Amino acid sequence: MPQRSDQLRHFVDWCAAHIKGDEKGEAQIFLDQFFRAFGHAGAKEAGATFEDRIKKEGKGTSFADLVWKPLVLVEMKKRGEDLTKHYRQAFDYWVRLVPGRPRWVLLCNFDEFWVYDFETQMDSPVDQVRLAELPERYGPLAFMFPEGDEPVFGNHQEQVTRAAADQLVALFRALIRRGIERGLAQRFTLQSLMALFAEDIGLLEKYFFARLLEDCATPTQAYDLIGQLFVEMNTPGVTAGGRFKGVSYFNGGLFAQPARIELMAGEIQLLRDAARFDWSKVRPEIFGAIFEHSMDAEARHAYGAHYTSPVDIMKIIGPTIVEPWRAQIEKAKSLGALKRLLVRIENFHVLDPACGSGNFLYIAYRELKRLEARIYERMGEYASVKSEQRPFGFVTARNFHGLDINPFAVELAKVTMMLAHKLAIDELHIEEAALPLDNLDANFMVGDALLREDGSRSPWPAADVIVGNPPFLGAKLLKPNFGTDYVKRLRKAYPEVPGMADFCVYWFRRAETHLPTCTAQDPLAGRGGLVGTQNIRNNASRVGGLDAICASGTVIEAVDNQPWSGEANVHVSIANWVKTQDDVLLPKQRRLWFKIEPAKGGARRPRGSGQASKDYELDMREVAHINASLSDKVDVGGAALLSCNEGVCYTGQYPRHKGFMLTAKQAQSMLKDSINNDVVKLFMVGEEMLTTGRTDRYVIDFQTRDILDAQRYLAPFEHLRQQVLPHVQTLAATEKLKSGKDTGQDQNWLKTWWQHFRCRPELIGKLSKLPRYLACSRVTKRPIFVFVDAAIRPGDALQVFALADDYSFGILQSVAHAQWFIANCSKLTERLRYTTETVFDTFPWPQAAAIEQVDAVAEAGRRLRALRDQSLQSMNGGLRALYRTLDLPGKNPLRDAHDALDAAVLKAYGFNPKCDLLEQLLHLNQQVAAEIAAGKAGVGPGIPAGYLNPSGLVSSDAYQPS
Structure with a gap:
């Protein structure tokens, strides 16, 4: 313009x-x-x-x-x-x-x-x-x-990198499609990749590989010319003459087996197109991209392999490596101190025990080379030293170690680190020889980082620092992905990790054990930084990993929750820790990063990709302490289980197969025979409870009846025989084919195929004695409690409480229980999941509430539900939409009703509203646990013993059968 x-x-x-x-x-x-x-x-x-x-x-x-x-x-x-x-x-x-x-x-x-x-x-x-x-x-x-x-x-090197990666991925896939053995195709792709880099970063003569490709007019010529180049790159010395004159020895690692393939015309053209890119601008993250796209989708899922962005990698490399080193360099007061740091950096070792294609180690290498340059720069402050005089580099690729179960990933990691050396030389103008490239066969190993074949723990190389991004797999996915035998051996080798811990927790626990202790004599060692599923902060995963880390060390920087940058649709947590609790060696303030919603309106938002244009931002606060929940709040993760709470809270029923479900029309047909009222029941899930408040779905529920008893209900039984039995038989046959014997859950289910997978007989027995029960959605951002008529069966998407009284509703719907829930629940991305053991069974109820306080809580709860019912008559979307109004500014009757309930509940507890609520609840939990240990009963859920008129606390409002 x-x-x-x-x-x-x-x-x-x-x-x-x-x-x-x-x-x-x-x-x-x-x-x-x-x-x-x-x-x-x-x-x-x-x-x-x-x-x-x-x-x-x-x-x-x-x-x-x-x-x-x-x-x-x-x-x-x-x-x-x-x-x-x-x-x-x-x-x-x-x-x-x-x-x-x-x-x-x-x-x-x-x-x-x-x-x-x-x-x-x-x-x-x-x-x-x-x-x-x-x-x-x-x-x-x-x-x-x-x-x-x-x-x-x-x-914009990211754009160039993605386009270049697409060319090589297309080549690799073309080779696979026409039957080239996978290992050979991978090796050829990697060696071509190095040749493309080499001619643009000065390791080969400019355009050498591009001209070679132009001369490949036939498959035979491609086999001879490209294959011979790889041979020369694997030959010590410099080629003296001929077509390959001047080609230097690269190393005996990457090119140890020169790859020869007769390329078809289209494949040669893909390489020619790739050679047109300026590979000096292609970022090493290309290796991650190739790794991602050349692996089978199933393999990526099984091993939790996902690409990590540089900005996310720096959330670990920065606090774990860069900042401690920079602090030591800047505070050095003498030339001797700086020389000692050079000696230390030469022997400083970094391990990534789930290295993938090596991006964490590449960035660690780059940052350590910059730190090495800063040491020389500081040495230049002394008259006897010229900062530009560097006899040789102290940091080499041999300072870095990686483990991975995928052989191709390991080869990618080696190439990444080989190139890191040359790129650092160019960036920092270092007088070092670029060739031959380091042979890293001894530094990067293929294999299971956790287990040997004999069931013992796999050895890890010694390291001062451990960084990385272990696999994202939940505990329930281990057996489907790795098999029952592997999981048994894993748990036997790591008995300190609870069985329900996420897979990544094994890396956290192993890193904590493997790291040396940080000491005043060596303050740079004994540091770890790992990415984990968000669940590492909670429950069994926390017990297996961060609890142990905090017992021997100190978390100095963490991200409590953020969406991950890779393909995995997960939220993650990041923990950086030092294996010491000596305050002298630790920063005075810890940094805690947390996710916030971006500001609405105000300054215009930037365009383009990146965090600033996502639907979230990270904010940071400096805190005095970060606990094992990756929070600076009161740590309630160690709250005791209270036996007085047991037998009240349950997950709803899990039929497992859709054949158990009935439409209203099917159910009404079966209910014409009155006997079927015993086994055909209305069924509700969380979505219905929070939106319509009604259900028209039914379920066949034989509970624990044996097959002879179940056959008395002719229509329901026949329905299951046709809809469910064939599916179970297929699963059982498949399981037997896999294992060669009749074992596994599917075989067990075949024995009781007419019953729910989890029919919850104990829960149903208790609900049968109540007019209504309390329920909330099991996965939710905030628990919203409702009463449900006992005639309605609860699905497993509901958390169910065998409680019918208004007082219990008030306690559970209050801010006291809400804060306890958030602190102790399990996390699924942004969603929070109610867990019986960690939330309900540890939650302390008021221990000495007076009758008038019980009445006040019950009355405040009734008023809240009356307001909700009235509001729902004039709005769509149900309870979920109603509660979203609490996120909006302005006066809100629903907020006022909750405030009144919260005030009544705090009085029943005898808590000070000006003091930290979680701290008071934790203290009460410990007090009740001590009393139970001393032989006293403790006051648990429900109407307190001695209340004169219990029936007066059981009102009639509830979600009724349609």
Whole structure:
């Protein structure tokens, strides 16, 4: 647009006339004119802040030159300054600018702008624009316009990487489709990948591989020429003459078995197309992409293999490796201290025991090489040392170790780390030999990281630090994916990990055991950082992992909950810890990151991919302590089970097969015979309870009747014989075929195929004695309790409480139980799951509530339900929609009714409303547990003993049969 170019040209001319390049004196006026050139009234008028305060790690405050949330952070340096040296400062500022963290980062020295996108490309700018060329090349800064144009970058390596990865994935799949053995196809793809990189990063002559491909006119020529190149790359020395003159020895690892394949014309063309990319701009994350796309979808699911973004990887590498090392480097007070750090960094070892394609280790390598460069830079402060004199690199790829069960992943990891060496040399201008590449066969091993074939624990290499992203698999998926025998051996080898712990917990527990202790003599060792399922904070998973970690060490930084960046549709938690509890070795403040909803309205949101454009953001607070629940709140995870609570809370029935379900028409037909009233019942699930409050579905429920008794109910039994039995027989036959014998759950189900998989006879027996029962959805963001008529059978999506009184409703629907539920429940992505043992069986009930307090709770509960019923008559969407109004601002009668109930409940407990509620509940839990241990009964759920008129607390409102 001419007008835009004219405005920007005026800015360039103004700078030539008025700006000398003084950072302190001219930065603000320069940036204000910069904003005006892009069509704003000025920087402040646009909403930007000069000298924005950013708290330093520990003590003190830094000042960012300009912050314009959520779009851009600008850091100014004097004219002529090398902007490479200020990358780390900008990155550190960016990390702490939450919430509303800017999408883009600019480094500027008055003559050029370096544009960064730390969400997708952390180690190099996505573009560089000189001030003089800004009028004609404003595309990389287009986000500065009030209209918020999509920026266009000349060095957006993520886009190049994805396109290049697609070419090689297409080649690999083409080879597989025509029957090339998978291992050979993978080896050929990797060796081609290295050749493509090599000619663009200076390891081969420029265009060497591309010209070779042009000469491959036939499959035979492809076999001979490409295959011979791989042979030469595997031959020590430098090829002296001929077609391959000048090809250096790469190593005996990747090319130990040169891959030869007769390529078809289309396959050769795929390689030619791949060679047209500038592979110097292809990021090593390409290996993760190839790994993801070349694995079978079933294999990815079975092993929990998922790609991890660089910004998520830095949430571990930063606090676990970078920050401890940087602290030691910056506080070194002598040349001798810096030399000792060089010796230490040479012997510093990093392990990823689920390394996949090596992305965690690649970023760890890159950051350690930068730290090594910083040591040399600091040594240059001493007159006797010239910082540019580096005899050799102390950090090599041999400092890094990986384990993975997938052989192709391990080969990818080796290639990734081999390239990391050359890329670090180029970035840091290090005088090191790039070839031969390190042979990493001894550093990266294929195999199960947890178990040997004999059932013993697999050995792990010694390491100072352990990082990584173990498999995302829930405990219930272990047997379906790995088989019963493997799970038995796993649990036998790791008896300290509860059976219901998620798979990743085994890595957490093993890392805690394997790490050395962090000491004053070696404060850089004994650190771990792992990604886990969100469930690592809860229940059995917490007991198996983070409880043990916190018993021997200290969590120093954590993400309590965020959606993951890979293909896995999961929410994850991240824990970084130090294996010590010595406060001298630990940061004074811990950092806890947590997910928030992005601000609605206000400053315009940036376009483009990345966290800032997702439906969530991370915020951070500095706290004094992070517990095993990855929270700074009162830790109630260790609350005791209270025997006085047992036998009240249950999960609903699980028929297992849809054949047990009946439509209203089918049910009414069967109920014409009155005998069938015994076994044909209305059935309700959580969705119906929270939306319509009605159900027209029925279930056949024979409970524990034997087959002879069940046959008396002719129509229901015949229905199951036709609809359910064939399915169970097929499952049993399949199980027998797999195992070769009659074992397994499906064989057991065949013995009782007419019964529910979980018919809950104890629960149904208790409900048969009640007029109504309490229920809430088992998976929910907030538990909403309702009474349900006892004639309705509850499905397994409901959490059921054999309680019929108004007082119990009031206690369970109160803020006391809600907070306890959130603290102790199991997590499924954003959803919270009610668990009997950890939530209900540990929840302490009021122990000495007076009669008038019981009545007050019951009455407040009745008023709340009456208000809900009245409101539902005039609105659609049921209880779920009604409770969503609590998320909106403004006065709300429903909120007032809950506040009144909460006040009554707190009085019944005798709690102080000004004190921490969870802390008071935990104290009461411990008190009740101690009394039970001393032989006293303890007051549990239901109407307190001695209440004079129990029937007066059982009103009649409930979800009724349709």
